[in-house]
Amino acid sequence: MRASEIRELLKLVEKSNIISLAGGLPAPELLPVRELTDIVRGVVDSYGWRVLQYSPTKGVSIFLEALKEFMKSHNVHLGPEDDVIATTGSQEAIYLLARVLLDPGDIVVIEEPSYLTAIQVFRQYGVKFVAIPIDDEGMITEKLEEELKRLRREGRTPKLVYTMPSCHNPAGVTMSYERRKHLLELAESYDLLVIEDDPYSYIAFKPIGAPPLKSMDDSGRVIYVSTFSKILSPGLRLGWVAASKQLISKLEVAKQAVDLHTSTLSQYIAAEALKRGIVDEIIEKAKRVYEAKCKAMLNALETYMPEGVRWTKPVGGLFVWSWLPKGISSRRLLEVALRKGVAFVPGDAFYPCGGGENTMRLNYSFPSIEEIWEGVKRLGDAVKELL
């Protein structure tokens, strides 16, 4: 399923009574709508017209300072040679990294499944994928090692590894400490860059059991990407990259041509929300809300799914990933499901090199708990009809 098809699916669902487990939207009840006016008054009082004026491509300095503090307090440790740039969502971070780092024909190591729009961006830059499967402990780094050895025999080396080690989208799993160590050792041996995409670790509702790759990195190989979309608001379009000064400087030049700079107002709002502790309040609330919603989905799956259907047990994030019995196509299931009044995203879109026809991604963050139960019930009926 292509991104454009998914967009059409989401538009269709929006206009109907279909329960959507297809989107990837944060819970509306977590968005700081009531605080927003007061935050804006605060930044206008403190900074006046500056909040509406052009600002530096790299970011508003008061925001960047608050962000560095925030990362530190959440165990994301930068190296002495690192710097930070504000981006228009983490989507732009990934886009700019691809633009700056990749040439057609480059090899990119990516998890299978992986984040859809990252796959899309890398594909646009004409790269070749090496897809590494994941299990309950994240990317199977033993397989990565095999692939790296095989490629070396052919005289080839990947340019970078793109990974979402904590609360993986779409798979919901988290990479273990041992695997993280192994990944970094391999990166060192084979001279690879590692993009750590980390939108979710802040709101994990169970212990992740390992620091971010960035904090374990001794040699400046890890490029850390994150976003305010799940800890403040996606509508602000505010993400960031933490990496070596040289790379940040290249991203700055690339970004200037793309959009000059990230919304000044969004950066001031985020700086103020960090200062007032609102972001950390949202994080605590998000853990409770998502834990409850995830639990509802897991219980509903347990209740309504027939034998032979499997699913992940996330420690965080917005999604449960599920496998249908072999031979059952999730695209065919979607047709039946839509008739029964529930939508989800077929999993093949998340496979960079094809496959995954029997997988699906189920979102629990946006629907209410009632909708989750009813949606999974309808989905269970659809699966039974197909079996």
Next chain:
Amino acid sequence: MRASEIRELLKLVEKSNIISLAGGLPAPELLPVRELTDIVRGVVDSYGWRVLQYSPTKGVSIFLEALKEFMKSHNVHLGPEDDVIATTGSQEAIYLLARVLLDPGDIVVIEEPSYLTAIQVFRQYGVKFVAIPIDDEGMITEKLEEELKRLRREGRTPKLVYTMPSCHNPAGVTMSYERRKHLLELAESYDLLVIEDDPYSYIAFKPIGAPPLKSMDDSGRVIYVSTFSKILSPGLRLGWVAASKQLISKLEVAKQAVDLHTSTLSQYIAAEALKRGIVDEIIEKAKRVYEAKCKAMLNALETYMPEGVRWTKPVGGLFVWSWLPKGISSRRLLEVALRKGVAFVPGDAFYPCGGGENTMRLNYSFPSIEEIWEGVKRLGDAVKELL
């Protein structure tokens, strides 16, 4: 002078007592800082969490509708097959258009001088420029016709024309009605697309004397680009493209990979500011403020510049463009001027194919009237020292 050098120059000036005629920032007194809190309260009351949530790549529909009304009321008429997309500033509009329309080796017709970051973007896509000089009536379309004939004899045709017909940046001039008609006739004969970049026509303080190219276009060739940066706030990063449905749809796909969508909050703020008439109030105020500042600069130039220095008499926009006597380099002048406490941007950066060594761009929108007089006085002293 490269864009990166200009950035460094602006950083340097920011931290000193140098009067800057180098930037391109709107007048701070025009930014609706006092209205902002109330606008935000208004959109939160009306739309709740939607103002902080993800929104469609093409734009928030309530914003797009308000924008279409606004364009209509300002004489920008779309064709029946046209559509509109919101972009992260008009910078992203230009970037996405380059990404969607241009291949390496394509020929792009561009004014000489032209908008710096547009030149940069097109150059990144590996195009060849055909530079057409401008005079007091804008692009000299007779020269364009000659160039098109010459290219046709070589079996080549440009893919598109990039023009800023109203209140040109950096030259400050406006294309006459006859030239606009001629340009569109040529576009028709030679099957060219035309990008009309129009950030300034809304705030022109003298009559422009011609409708936008978009409103004169019968055959769907004109791609209209504009921005809220000069009529509301640059910090919101909110621009737009109006063009054929097919092109908008391609831009939508490209934009999804770049940044998913434009800030939801920025779009709601702009929709509300349009609805409340705040944008039209700013426009009226901007005309008065910029007319006074422009007049101050022209009077100061008349007072302090020695014989042999020429400059444009803008009908709008943010800049006066100036020619030094032949043989005087504006880069050398900048060194002297910085010593005397005034900065400007040397004009060669705005020449897509080289040249313009004796030209400079002077900004009147950001400095106060007192700073304009003092800045031009210092600049006049610097020129006299060099002569």
